[in-house]
Amino acid sequence: MHVRTPEQASFADAIDAFCRARTGTRAQRDALTHDGTEAHAPGLYAQMAELGWLGVGIPAEYGGSGGGMSDMCLFAERTAYGLAPVGGYITTAVAAGPYAKFGTPAQKETILGGIARGRVEAISISEPGAGSDAAAITCRAVRTHGGFVVNGQKTWCSNAHFADHVLLVARTNTVSSRHEGLTMFCVPAGTPGMEIRGIPTMGGKEVNDVFFTDCFLPESSVVGLVDQAWPQLMSGLNSERLLLAASMLGRGRRAFDDAVTYVKERKQFGRAVGSFQALKHRIADLATELDCCELLVYRVAAMADEHPDRMLPREASMAKLKTTETAKRVALEGMQMMGGYGYATEYDMESHLRATVISTVYGGTSEIQRDIIGKTFGL
Incomplete structure (x- = not known):
């Protein structure tokens, strides 16, 4: 540790x-x-x-x-x-x-x-046609007198329904490179022309569609430079991936501890089920993997603290990939070890599973993290 x-x-x-x-x-x-x-x-x-x-x-x-x-x-x-x-x-x-x-x-x-x-603040990047391919953003912000008029749809916007502002990424210019011509805007909650609709999920009320219809944003709402949102976004990827990894490290450890508590108390064939080699070895493997995740997450965090402006695409993606996949495995294994009780809402394991499964999707899927890591090796 x-x-x-x-x-x-x-x-x-x-x-x-x-x-x-x-x-x-x-x-x-x-x-x-x-x-x-x-x-x-x-x-x-x-x-x-x-x-x-x-x-x-x-x-x-x-x-x-x-x-x-x-x-x-x-x-x-x-x-x-x-x-x-x-x-x-x-x-x-x-x-x-x-x-x-x-x-x-x-x-x-x-x-x-x-x-x-x-x-609470929210950030809105994804669109129906722009998820893993974030550069495919089509939500438009057209310059007008004193500001911009925004039209388009964003989706999967976490917490927009109770956030004070939405940090919007919209296209302000159509140029040869898809990564150019994007701009960040600070949109206060309740701004006319912005509508937020919840998307029902297994996790409850978490994510939203956000619709912009002739939504006027003054010049003062621009965050950073016009047409330069992409490099601004890239500069913040360390924090997003690391914080998601840290959160799933905590959830994975909680799922592990809940599983260990259960297999120590649950008795079958006259003994605690955790004493059987099949479960004992499973617990040993999961404990080892979680310790590896902890060392990785905090090592990368220390690197980010030492050089705050340094991009860490390989390391941050490794932390996100390894920790979310491990947390998901812990919850799946925990449910298996608990049998039917792992599926029952009486226990927290089913909640752990829902939380960890989606963690391998949001903030960049595991497939995207692997692709990023591979690119850092020139592949």
């Missing part, structure tokens, strides 16, 4: 204690999430903001603690392990990156300061 600083160890302990007290039982979590249909509990999130945790990656000048990627990963990991319904955190942290690097002073004050106080 990776070595934490004394401050990080105390931070992790505090998060664990908080989660044990407030989200430690199914009844507590159901009360916070309308029986599991909501991925985010605003009241719980506000309590974390009061403790200063949501500003862990926000500069001190905007009300944060100025922590690095390792600290953000720690928060994502431990809240995921504690099953805290704070689904808005990762999208918020990912959206914060472009504002921190390319935003105007006013945008930084509004967005970064708001995040530290508990505001």
Whole structure:
């Protein structure tokens, strides 16, 4: 396991204690999430903001603690392990990156300061015809007097239904390269011409279609440079992949611990089922894989902290690929070891499975991560 600083160890302990007290039982979590249909509990999130945790990656000048990627990963990991319904955190942290690097002073004050106080942000890139191929974006923002008029549809936008702003990526110019001519816009919730419709999923209310119909955005809503959103997006891939990996490290460890608890208590043929070699070896393999994931995630996080502006396409993709696939395997194996009880909603394993299976899709599928890693070797 990776070595934490004394401050990080105390931070992790505090998060664990908080989660044990407030989200430690199914009844507590159901009360916070309308029986599991909501991925985010605003009241719980506000309590974390009061403790200063949501500003862990926000500069001190905007009300944060100025922590690095390792600290953000720690928060994502431990809240995921504690099953805290704070689904808005990762999208918020990912959206914060472009504002921190390319935003105007006013945008930084509004967005970064708001995040530290508990505001949720969303980022909208995908479209019905632009998923893994993000450069295929067709949602148009046409320049007009004083700003831009946006028309088009975005999809799979996490948390847009309760976010304060949507960081929109739209096409502002049609040029020879598909990676050029894209622009980022900060769109406040409730902006006329923007409509948000939820997409029902196994995970409840998490993702949305977002429709833009003659939606006017003033010039001041541009984040960074017009037509330069692609390199701005690429600069933030480290944080997205690492935070997703850290979150699934926490969820995978929780699924593992739940499975171990069960196989120690469940008896068949006069003994605990975990004492049989078939399950004992399965547990040993999963424990080894999870420790490998932890070392990988925090090694890459340390690299990002050491060189914040360095692109880490190979390493960040490796962390996302390895950890999400491992977490999915842990949940599948956990369900198998628990038999029918692993499928029953009485236990958390079926929830672990739903959460980990989709993690290999969002934020770049496992296939895309493998393709990126391969390209870094000149293939």
